Amino acid sequence: MAKSTEKMEKITSLCKRRGFIFQSSEIYGGIGGFWDYGPLGVELKRNIKDAWWRDMVLNPPIGPDGKQVQMVGVDCSLIMNPKVWEASGHVGGFSDPMVDCKESKSRYRADQITVAIPANDDGNAQMYAYVSEDEETQAKAHKALAKYLKTKPPLDSSLFIEKPLLEIPVELYNRIVGPHVKDAGTLTEPREFNLMFQTFVGALQDSSSVAYLRPETAQGIFANFKNVCDSSRVKVPFGIAQIGKAFRNEINPRNYTFRSREFEQMEIEFFCHDDDAMMWWEWWRDTRINWYTSLGLAGENLVPRNQEGDELAHYSKACTDIEYRFPFADEPQELEGVAHRGCYDLNAHQEKSGKDLTYFDTDRKERFLPTVIEPSAGADRSTLAFITEAYTVDESRPSPELMKFHPRLAPIKAAVFPLVAKDGLPELAEPLYQDIRKRWPAQFDAKQSIGKRYARMDEAGTPYCFTVDGQTKEDNTVTVRDRDTGGQDRIDMSRVIEYLEERL
RNA sequence: GCGGGUGUAGCUCAGUGGUAGAGCGUCACGUUGCCAACGUGAAUGUCGUGAGUUCGAAUCUCAUCACCCGCUCCA
Known part of the structure; x- marks a missing residue:
């Protein structure tokens, strides 16, 4: 077993033994991707969130323009009007049913698969699937079907019919040969891969009442941009902060609390004029790195990594992931992303809602849609990083294991x-x-x-x-x-x- | 999602078909008095869960859940 795995097991064991972190619903066998904080864990995490709120919202460092940085907070509902998630791009595009091929390990969109079926199907015939409008897999499927029917290619169109995969009952999937394999029965039934948690608002559970548990806290801030401007005398540049739970149906929760399905975010959306955006982006990046450092995540384990080229979202000019070397992975893992988001989000909500979200800058005498800098941190990931960093073994001591938390964070x-x-x-x-x-x-x-x-x-x-x-x-x-x-x-x-x- | 591994006391683990175990921790009493000290005693178990095989299952079989490792995925 790798040494780092051993260390992680020591840490999980101590966390359970001393009441930092428990598996959720453990007495019922647990539930994947959900974790509870015990008596010491809740204090630790609360201290981390309090330190963040105090250092970023109530008393942030002096800004890059030499002035005090304006920050206010909000606490938004977990469930919002579903149109929010249409505007943000979280609904649509990623909610298609997918089929996996167990043999080739490929994953296909079910609505893009066509199946060729022998016309004289006696109820046992093999069927051949291909990727719609993909000539290569189509030709392969037709050729294979011809061979199966013992005729020579090209295949006579009277010998078979074609149907979309989604019109074929799942019971017949064991007779379908997948696009990239030779034997039948390797395709799974179509499954939804939307990572948003669905729920229903109101007692009647029909399609009109579908809603989502938020997959990020950011959209509550964007949706309230105008409310905050109108009610709190803030002037651009300023930031809105929020700490709260978010939910994602991670396909594969892993690595202790690192990839949980329910998790807590500490997010800032900082609104500024596009001319100043890069200055603010750099300032927030440095401010956030310094924050982790000041609480003990110093040294080689904390790694800022600039996203480049393809990795950047198309609307983004810059993004730095602040990453941490956890014992469970060779590569550093993301604690926080400090992203330059342009005016993508406000623009999306402006279009979807039809409400004017522009801001009039009285100094510049200019009306514009502010550019957003988004330092988005994971509270649970930070907590895990602080736990990992604090965990120390000193064999020279009578009790070798100790947690060297920064005094501000100590439970x-x-x-x-x-x-x-x-x-x-x-x-x-x-x-x-x-x-x-x-x-x-x-x-x-x-x-x-x-x-x-x-x-x-x-x-x-x-x-x-x-x-x-x-x-x-x-x-x-x-x-x-x-x-x-x-x-x-x-x-x-x-x-x-x-x-x-x-x-x- | 795929493949492999693991699951027994709070923690670490032993237990190959015949009464549920150890060390550490916890609690009590005594002793000691600045670094997990010592003695005595005690409590603590759906043996992950559910089925099956068997006279009898922690042990064998199947399913399922959770965790770990490697791929995959991560809008």
Whole structure:
């Protein structure tokens, strides 16, 4: 087994054991692509989302123009008018039924397959499928059918009929020879490959009530562009941010929580004049990279990658994927995309809705459709990256596994221990604990040996442990122990809050 | 979606047809008193799920679900 796989298994095991991440509905055998956060995981993820909101929305860095960056937030519904997804391009084009060929591993659009059937079909005859309007596979199918009918090509048109694949009952598929194979029965039944989750709005479940769980949070922002402009006194350039759940029916969920079917996004749509767009794009790219770095995703594992040429959407001028080297893959995997989207989205919604979404810039005396820069981050992917980055094995320690979370992200900020559970030490430690927990998530532990308690906190990633001992009774000092070094300092008990404040 | 592997206690795993196990963790009591210490005791299992074969299935067969690995896919 690869070393990296072993590391990933150690991480998943610790995450389960300590209550970071559980498989969804585990007692019923789980469900593919869905995950739950446990008591420590929910704090960690919440800290990540809070840090993002604080650092990007409430107090973003100074902009590339030297001015404060205007940011506001929204929280949109998961289900929107289905026309939103028609405008965005998520419906249509990708909802065709597909058939797979088990033998050739090819995948075809079912409505593009034609089947040649012997005219004198006795109920057992082989049928030959080809890709409609594809001369090569058509010729191959006709030739094979001629051979099957024991006649010489060219095949007489009276000897066979042709039907679209979708008009042939699925029960007969075992008699169909696929376009790129020699034997019958390799085609699967047609399946929908639309990755959007469908649901129904209202109690009557018919086609008029079909709706979708959003596959991204971005469209709620675009749909509310005008509302935000009209209600919040923002002026272009400005950004709208949203954190929320999104859903995609991933064909193949994999790699722990990385490719989940239900996931949370942290998205910004930043609206600016096209003239300034590249400047803002570069600024957001750098800002986002710095954000990850400042919270501990430093070094070689964080890899910005510029999309080039064909990879870029046709409307996009630039896009950088911020990627991370996870232990489960050789190639870095995307945490966030910082995309220059032109005015594609607003334009699409303007056309579909018939509503004017242009913006009048009073400084420029110009009416235009703003260009959008979109830093779109995965909250669960970031969480997994921070977990992976924090996971450390130090064989020289009595308890080798520890989580080196950045103090801002640590689920528990501090722990308070009486060195022993007697001699009045718990009574001394208790008020300190009560003091700390008013400000930060903290734990009190008087059970078992002191070493075990430190070790437990190391696994949870708690950066600081305060221990009340015999000397506390004499001079009111406690020891503070650092998670990463194991080193200890003595500080006055009255300085503990101050000590934490300086570091959190 | 295809192929391979795995599934037994919270975690790691042993258990090849005949009473459900170990280590670690958890809890209690005692001891100790700054780094998963020691002793004693305890709790914890739909053996992934469902069918089948059998007098009898964790074990054999089939199906199914989940996870892992390699392809594939990822608008």
